[in-house]
Amino acid sequence: MGRYIGRRLIQGLVVIFGVTVFVFVVTRLIGDPVKFMLPLSATPEQREARRDAMGLNDPLVQQFGRFLRDLVQGDLGESSYVRGTPALEVVFDYLPRTLQLVAVGMLLAIVLSIPLGVIASRKPGGTTDRVLTTLSLIGLSMPQFFLGYVLMIAFTVRLRWFETGPGGFMNLVLPSICLALPAVGRLAVVVRSAMIDELNSQYVKVAKAKGLTRRRILGVHALRNAGIPYVTLLGWEVIRAIAGYTVVVESVFNWPGLGFMASTAVKNQDFYLIQAIVFVVAVMVVLINIAVDIAYKLLDPRVKLS
């Protein structure tokens, strides 16, 4: 297993490097941070002087050489938007709040989706199943900004139960619900169908015949086997949350995390910050994928990690 993880890490490094280089080239080809740095009234000469000073007028190959040299020293450049601050430092300032949001949101998704899926699978096609399946569909198809504003109008403006923006743990409640709901829908559907498959399988019938309690069959045997597709989707949900959904949720709830920073960086064509964000997110994606593989092994010792 150690060797396997080592190999996956090396593959991961290649992926991360490739993604970083790709982002370097794309941003350099289509963007210009100076447009957003200087005031609208700056003269063309002033803009040109700034581009010179930042080395943006140098040949791309030369810029790339500098970028690689700095990269191996762990330097991803200075953000042009958060002026004078190393891009990585900006990322680490904002990342913890995103991790916090994703952790709570995904925990909520797990806690809700498993019982919902199990309950729905008990009588496939029954009323409970149909109600839960419909709810799941609503959850997963609701646009997050819409859901966000609905939650905010109800609970912040009308009831005043929660504040928006960074603050105490309570401020995390609405954004995590907003982040979790679509995932709950998708995850519950997977739990339901996997459980239906398992409950119809031969070993469950044998276990029933043996006189094992329903709880033991469900909780220990069936659920564990349903775990593989579940963990696969969960890993995917976590990645999508970190690398996508938080952009919307963080903006709506004014939660200053990495998703919010990413959209700011793109809006301002901040090459350095975009690069640093993509780099850190790529690292996390690689690690999550490895974690998912390890979870397979833990769920089913027959799985060979190779």
Next chain:
Amino acid sequence: MRTRHRLLSALVVLGVVASACGGDDDDTTSTDTPPATEAPTDSGETPTTSPTTSPAIEGASITIALGSEPTSLDPHIVDDGGERAINDNIYETLLARTPDGELIPSLATDLPTLIDDTTWEFTLREGVTFHDGTPFNADAVVATVERMIGLIAAEGTDNAGFYDTLTGATAIDEHTVQITTSGPDGVLPARMYWLKIVTPADAAKDDLSSAPNGTGPYAFVERETGVAIELAAYAGYWGDAPSIADVTYRFVTEGGTRLAGLKSGQYDLITNLPPNDVAQAPQAAAIQGQENPIIILDADDGITADVNVRKALNLALDKQAIADVVYAGYAVPVDGQLLSPSILGHNDDINAYPYDPEQAKQLLEEAGVAGETITLVGESSGRWLNDRELVEAIASYWTEAGLNVDLQTPEFGAYLDVLFDRSNRADAIFVSSSNDLLDPSRQLNTYYSLSGVGSSNSNAELQQLVADGQSSLDADERATIYQEAVQIAYDEAYFAFLVSNQDLYGLSERMEWTPRVDSKLLVKEMSVNG
């Protein structure tokens, strides 16, 4: 069973992490209580983050929600509304403006006197100290001016356009300083309303973002990146003690979220309240500021090269209807010029082009361009208030007048490429012109001079007037020159003049504040009832 345990413990770890993070945030909210209560002896331990004020000022605490976090807290490096909103309270300038825009003394005791064509002398206020105790004197002014000159030379500031005429400063005595310019510069007093004075020690540093230290009524207390910046009244302030003791700034990008926070009582003041949401805010405050959306017409090329076409494009627009519909009434038709009434050089004799669709049609037909295509470029990122609705309205008026309008609204970055492309001008480009210094020079340079990004004419006479206006040292003479310049620009219809939209603020029930024409958020002018 073993595996299930592991999964469970992994979940528990996640939960602990989450709650630990939550705990951190709980700690920071507790810092919302008024600080600066430490005795002066305690302040030695964290000199950079807490003001050396002795007693806490009695008064209320308020929270202001800004649309964006400052990109730096250094008062000289960036050109950023978020930075100014905060630093305008921490730092001061030699001159200031009344809420109506009139130039008045601040750290100087009077308006400057001219020594010769390029030397201005300021007498400085005595008994003023910076928050760290450093006395304010001529050395601070000299160091500040020299820092700015150095930053411009090193391409280290975005503000070169504000200060590029400065050549140096000399201390005559402790409280007298002379500032020199590269040529006669009538704008110098207005520039000194913008340049924030720092201590000689700070002037030697590269970046002052982490420890702002000015002479202003509020001192920096602390900042949590991404979350909040907190200021507290400075007990050693030379002016009247403000009634607000403590102010916390929050940064809320989404307008809907800002409004929700205002309504739920989280914020006392929000900026950029959308006109359609005024009725929803507990209180709203509006003022005719400096925002002046215009359509730049290409006077050198294409169908707009004909002055009668440009006039027709003005006549075709129902300015009052635009103000009423696009801005819900929180705008007024502009009187045919770039300069707002609060600015020197505003020409009272010019009136807006009337709405006369028949004459517009007739002029277009006479010019032989009826049915031809005109390109109109706006932007779609919502950078300016309702800008997309505005260009759509304009496009429909021009269509009615008999043109085929090619309306393009790319995202902001691509829009800037069009605006900055001076050699290949689009027929008509939307932009919102503003005026920071409340002086005509920079605005007219930008929109009328050949080299300006917002200009689309090559009128040498107009360019000369703009240059003369800058170098004239007499305010009355400057006013006359600029009045002539805006008259030419009106007669030539270099722009389609539209409306000036008001600055709108949402206020909590308890807030008492009147907005300023320069849109500065000076907390010392705010108070709360109850």
